[in-house]
Amino acid sequence: MQRYQLHIGGREVEPAGGRWLETQNPFTGETWAEIPRGDARDVDRAVQAAHQALTQGPWSEMTATQRGQLLHRLGDLVARDARKLAETEVRDNGKLLAEMLGQLNYIPQWYYYYGGLADKVQGAVLPLDKKGYFSFTRHEPLGVVAAITPWNSPLLLATWKIAPALAAGCTVVIKPSEFTSASTLEFARLFDEAGFPPGVFNVVTGLGDEVGSPLVDHPLVRKISFTGSDTTGRRINEQAARQLKHTAMELGGKSPNIVFEDADLEQAVFGAISGIFAATGQTCIAGSRLLVQDSVHDQVVGKLLDVARTARMGDPMDADTQVGPVTTQPQYRKVLEYLQVATQEGAKVLLGGRAADRPECGKGWFVEPTIFGDVKNSMRIAQEEVFGPVLSIIRFKDEAEAVQIANDVRFGLAAAVWTRDIGRALRMSEKLQAGTVWVNTYRAVSFMAPFGGYKDSGLGRENGIDAIREFLQVKSVWINSGAVSGNPFVLR
Structure with a gap:
């Protein structure tokens, strides 16, 4: 029996409540591991760590190129451990080893792609209609991202969120499904080995009402990226709207x-x-x-x-x-x-x-x-x-x-x-x-091709260049280069 720990601030820590959840192997029906049953205290620790990394730690001082280099290194480590991670996923979710190994061997491409894209995000000089001003735009990270992932393809769907979020300069707290948390906890160890600063990537496992809801509600979380059922997604979206948080929702289909x-x-x-x-x-x-x-x-x-x-x-x-x-x-x-x-x-x-x-x-x-x-x-x-x-x-x-x-x-x-x-x-x-x-094909996906839904299938897009924009906000900068001030009570 394997017992896992939470991953917060670059360290493996026990859940504040000292409780664990059993996770079963769908093929045998037997319990094979224990997953930390986190709560709001663990969520707060993780979000605080992510916020500190974003605003005070080395992550905030890194250039986009340096962030990209770390993502490349992470991709290399996933490639190295692909079989081990795939076998963990099979024990946890029962999908075929051939399927999960194929996913794990493909996942590094996301980190290479967004690692290369990290320093290609560009603002623009604006051709204003007003003389005497110089104006340009900046693209800045939204902030701490809460990623909530499902049980069917844990690491692939987590990667669709993590890679663009980190490339954009955000930090991440992820809550995987309570049914399939083991591979995400093992994956978290690779961030430390790759050299990511503490707090950039955090994992809090547990139940939806005990971890997911406090994570969505936390005032320092600025974006929620969720994949799962439309019923849960609608509830999360409504909850996030009370604090005007950004959301991205991939909510299933009937294709x-x-x-x-x-x-x-x-x-x-x-x-x-x-x-x-x-x-x-x-x-x-x-x-x-x-x-x-x-x-x-x-x-x-x-x-x-x-x-x-x-x-x-x-x-x-x-x-x-x-x-x-x-x-x-x-x-x-x-x-x-x-x-x-x-x-x-x-x-x-x-x-x-x-x-x-x-x-x-x-x-x-x-x-x-x-x-x-x-x-x-x-x-x-x-x-x-x-x-x-x-x-x-x-x-x-x-x-x-x-x-x-x-x-x-x-x-x-x-x-x-x-x-x-x-x-x-x-x-x-x-x-x-x-x-x-x-x-004339089916079930083809790529890190280069935007993915998302119409109607009740969700909001926003994952993959491709569109995905990194989901984690950025645009700032307009105005510089007076010689405009003469007029009536101060009139719009410039």
Whole structure:
């Protein structure tokens, strides 16, 4: 049994209340580690440390180039420890080692990218309409950032926040999910090894009401960057608004994966499998609604079932496993409830539809890869985020109906279009209400490409140049270079 400590001010410290939370391995169902159960006192210690680093410590005196060099060094250390961190994540969240190792091997690119971008943030000289003045803009860090991250891809989604925030000159206090905190606590040690000043990066673990809420409320926190459910995100946004804090919210989706009759159907089927069964469907961009044109509906469904039936479930550490367990017991129960709801509403079970009881699944929290047919877009299974290996197939007649169905949800995070017609691809990419639209692919992300949602899928953008702007504020500077003062009671 491993017992972790909080990471505050460059040191590992025990929680003020002396309490810990057990964390379970989703494959075995057994407790494997203890996570600190922090509280408001720990939050205050961490935020004070971050504020001091921002305003008084060496971090505040560093040039942007020096900050970038530290980020590069951190990227190197993540690359060195990628397998160790990936294995920790698998024990904690049950996702495939192949998936998590792929993420950890890719994560250093974020630190290299934003490390290089740190000293490329430029203001501008303003061509004023008034004579006798010289004016320019500065881009300055917002301040202490509270990052609140989910359990499905802990370090990847944390990195999407941490790398641009630090490149911008902010400091960070992160609260990972209480279900998957171990990898973030191990990751924190690399900041000390990389040479970051104490307080630049802090981790406080614990429950939402005991750590998350005090963190959002803390008067020294100027920005909250959150990834998680829209229900929690809305609550955090309302809480932050009382102090007029900046927020960025990535809140999930109900993404349409649209297959037209002229598509490469083999590739479209593989895209549908990737969209919903990869990561056991526990991704915000899951293609949980498969929209198929009438003329190829039966053909696509037949091919889809043939592939999905071969999905190998089992130990996520095994290289041959394709579908792992659901990460948490509450989420496991939620997915099973949705299976019942779908059948009650009239959806037809084409595959799965129940908890998995295969010998290779052991005592883990497994759900059979599930495909529903005869789904109407008004059904709950088509409107609400299930966050599990559950696919809803919906028919459509033509392009106009595909757009209407695709956009008829309150979410708008991602969408995909499968077609050989470039004109159709361009039309659909314009009409679909989603922050990311893929054409003839699915689940592709990059540190260079902005990511975020429309509608209830959130606020702001992560990744790309847009992300660093989320952590900066613009200041206008005016210098009188010869203007003659006039009436002091009149606007200059």
